[in-house]
Structures are given as C-alpha cells and as structure tokens.
Amino acid sequence: MAMNNFLFAQCILYFLAFLFSFIAVIPLSENSADFHGKCLLFTEGVWLSGNVSLEREHFTVEEWGPEPACRFSVFTGLVSLLAAALQAWRSLFLICKGHDDSFFYAFLNLLISSFVVFVTFIASTIVSVGFNMWCDAITEKGSMPNSCEELQDRDLELNLENSSFYDQFAIAQFGLWASWLAWLGITILAFLKVYHNYRQEELVDSLIQEKEHLIGKPSPRNPMHEEKSGMI
Secondary structure (H helix, E strand, O other), rough: OHHHHHHHHHHHHHHHHHHHHHHHHHHHHHHHHHHHOOEEEEEEEEEEEEEOOOEEEEEEEEEEHHHHOOOHHHHHHHHHHHHHHHHHHHOOOOOHHHOOOOOHHHHHHHHHHHHHHHHHHHHHHHHHHHHHHHHHOOOOOOOOOOOHHHHOOOOOOOOOOOOOOHHHHHHHHHHHHHHHHHHHHHHEEEEEEOOOOHHHHHHHHHHHHHHHHHHHOOOOOOHHHHHHHOOO
C-alpha cells in the first residue's frame, strides 16, 4: 500500500472514530442531565405492590449505580472525540503537504491509539453490562409484562426524567462499540506503519553499510598495478 493511500485510510478511520464518539457522548450527557447526575448503570431496585392490589405499581431504587461508571464513559467518549479530531486534522495536513510520519511519530501514534482502544473497550463493556443490569432490575429479569424499552414510556416515579433512557443508552452503546472498532482499525494501521518504517530503516542501514564496505574495499586492479610498478 502506498503511503498516501495509507494516510488516507487512517484519516477516514479517524473521521469515523470522531463521528461515533460524538454519537456516544451526546446521549450519555443527556441521560446524566435527565437523571440529575444519578448513574443508571448497575442500579439495583425492586417493584413494590400496592396495599390492596397485588399489581406491581411502584419501582423503588435500592442502590444507584456508581457515579464514576457513568463519568468514565463520558470521559472516554470525550477523549476519543478529541484524539480522533486532532489526528484526523494531522493526517489530512500530511496528505495535503505530501509528507509522511517519521518513525518516532508513527510509534507515538501507535501508543496513543493503543491507549484509546483499550479505554474505549472498557467504557463500552461498562455501559453494556451496567445497562443490562438496570434493565434486569426494572423488568425483574423479564418477569414484567413490559420490556425495558416499553418501560421508558412509563413514569417510574423516581423524581427524574426517564422517558428516553432506553433510546439514550442504545445509541450510546452503538457509538462506543463502533468507535472501538474504528480505533482498533487505527491501531492495526499504526502497527503496520511502524513495522513498515522499521523495515525501511533496516533497509537504509543495510544499504549504507554495503556502500561503506564497497568504498573501503580496495579495487582489484590496484595490486596488479603496484606489481607492475615494482618490476619497472
């Protein structure tokens, strides 16, 4: 693959990572505002029945999820968003100028992309597992007549806005996992670029050594010439 095509592929993946991170950050921020800073992830609760009717009519939260779980997800989305924007701009600049990364910058990009793909994977897992636990709580692991998606249209009487929580986290999960896939592709390309640059450095060093060896080696005609000169 030519280096310009390589940079172009990286630029596209950076743009996709930026787009998917933006898709994830917006609903996560909206849910935080709707729930007044309370974290929905890993929340535990039960449905309580009325005094007369056995119908379960009131959902009570026993323990809200840890706030760092939601904050980490938003923070990771922002890190991915900013990193993708900066790297996309840099790649586009290199393409326009016809330049290429040095070995040092290629290795630095590999470290950055590896870090982002790692934290994005953790954040995606936290959101997926934490949201499933919330859905298990409000549906009593599927024993409720309504699904998790349908229950967002019901007032859970938690003194907060719960009319969009399912849509928000469905979009957030898609954005985070899609962003992770984009960063995984970026990391693979970054590794290939470092490997290519390393092989190029080895090739250049080998050519330099061979040139020095040929320059330092005496010409095969010199001994004959010196022998004839001695005979004269």
